[in-house]
Amino acid sequence: MSSSAELKQLVRRLPKTELHLHIEGSLEPDMVFALAERNGISLPYASAAELAQKYDFENLQSFLDLYYQATDVLQTEEDFFDLTWAYLQRCAAENVVHVEIFFDPQSHTDRGIPFAEVVQGIDRALQQAQSELAISSQLIMCFLRHLPEDSALETWQQAQPWLHLIHGVGLDSSESGFPPELFQRVFAQARAAGLKCVAHAGEEGPADYIEQALDLLAVDRIDHGVRITESDTLMRRVAIEGIALTVCPLSNVRLCVYDQLADHPLLSLLDDGLQVMINSDDPAYFGGYLCANYDAVIDALAPNQAQIVQLVKNSFAASFMPEVEKLARLQEIDALL
Numbered sequence: 057m058s059s060s061a062e063l064k065q066l067v068r069r070l071p072k073t074e075l076h077l078h079i080e081g082s083l084e085p086d087m088v089f090a091l092a093e094r095n096g097i098s099l100p101y102a103s104a105a106e107l108a109q110k111y112d113f114e115n116l117q118s119f120l121d122l123y124y125q126a127t128d129v130l131q132t133e134e135d136f137f138d139l140t141w142a143y144l145q146r147c148a149a150e151n152v153v154h155v156e157i158f159f160d161p162q163s164h165t166d167r168g169i170p171f172a173e174v175v176q177g178i179d180r181a182l183q184q185a186q187s188e189l190a191i192s193s194q195l196i197m198c199f200l201r202h203l204p205e206d207s208a209l210e211t212w213q214q215a216q217p218w219l220h221l222i223h224g225v226g227l228d229s230s231e232s233g234f235p236p237e238l239f240q241r242v243f244a245q246a247r248a249a250g251l252k253c254v255a256h257a258g259e260e261g262p263a264d265y266i267e268q269a270l271d272l273l274a275v276d277r278i279d280h281g282v283r284i285t286e287s288d289t290l291m292r293r294v295a296i297e298g299i300a301l302t303v304c305p306l307s308n309v310r311l312c313v314y315d316q317l318a319d320h321p322l323l324s325l326l327d328d329g330l331q332v333m334i335n336s337d338d339p340a341y342f343g344g345y346l347c348a349n350y351d352a353v354i355d356a357l358a359p360n361q362a363q364i365v366q367l368v369k370n371s372f373a374a375s376f377m378p379e380v381e382k383l384a385r386l387q388e389i390d391a392l393l
């Protein structure tokens with residue numbers, strides 16, 4: 057039996073991936089203030105500490121309201137570079153060797169920021185992380201589901217010159233009342249162009265949204281997906297088809313999907329054979345980066361070593377990295393045990 061301290065050490069020793077990370081959700085309060093100053097923006101808070109005090113959310117929407125407001129400080133290519141580079145340096149410190157990063161272009165282009173500034177700033181940091189930190193990455197462009205599909209289709213058009221930098225598309229923002237079926241045309245176009253497809257589903261919305269994302273959007277992975285526990289049939293299907301759920305434990309507690317982490321179904325989903333793994337979602341808002349999520353799971357759910365190793369291995373197995381690299385990483389993990 058490993059102690060919780062030993063498991064936390066093991067987590068740090070093993071290479072890891074992060075598959076569910078909104079780059080705008082890594083915008084720390086200090087950086088909000090630094091970028092506001094650089095860009096001459098005045099904020100309705102006296103200090104970073106006062107802003108951080110507002111991070112007490114009732115649900116997904118109360119978080120999103122603040123999250124979209126904070127993104128207003130992101131204005132230039134350099135801002136997007138700095139934001140992404142800060143996240144990647146944290147990855148290096150935590151032995152995260154591969155990341156699949158979401159970005160929300162509409163939350164920037166709707167404010168008049170050119171798509172090119174956003175994608176080039178993020179990509180420059182990703183390239184630098186590959187050469188200086190040996191971190192590989194894929195970029196996933198998310199459509200905001202609270203906006204009409206026509207806006208997503210317009211964004212898809214804006215992305216055309218940049219598709220060489222974009223690996224996949226996703227669907228995020230307010231879930232309830234915005235089912236996946238509303239976005240079938242834009243996902244069909246992305247899939248036809250050879251992009252991977254993912255969608256947030258079953259975070260606050262019902263299990264039926266997970267089924268819609270699979271059947272109508274043909275997604276490769278489900279983001280969150282925890283409300284799958286409401287359907288035994290869907291659980292069996294997702295286990296058999298090997299569809300991964302990118303679970304975000306601290307996020308689920310901070311957005312009141314569960315009252316406490318001890319109620320989280322992560323380990324029961326794992327033991328039922330679902331391909332789940334741990335991610336941080338919006339770490340600047342939810343109490344920590346990837347290792348903090350592992351630590352919280354270790355403290356609240358008392359997993360054994362085999363379960364921790366399986367979660368780490370699932371993060372590679374479910375990634376979009378080339379199969380040979382995946383296999384090499386899985387072998388590397390076995391060699392470290």
Ligand SMILES: Nc1ncnc2[nH]cnc12
Pocket residue numbers: 078081116228229230256259307337338
């Ligand atoms: N947890 C989340 N759910 C939906 N949309 C998001 N955008 C950023 N974080 C999100």
Ligand SMILES: [Zn+2]
Pocket residue numbers: 076078228256279337
């Ligand atoms: Zn998310």
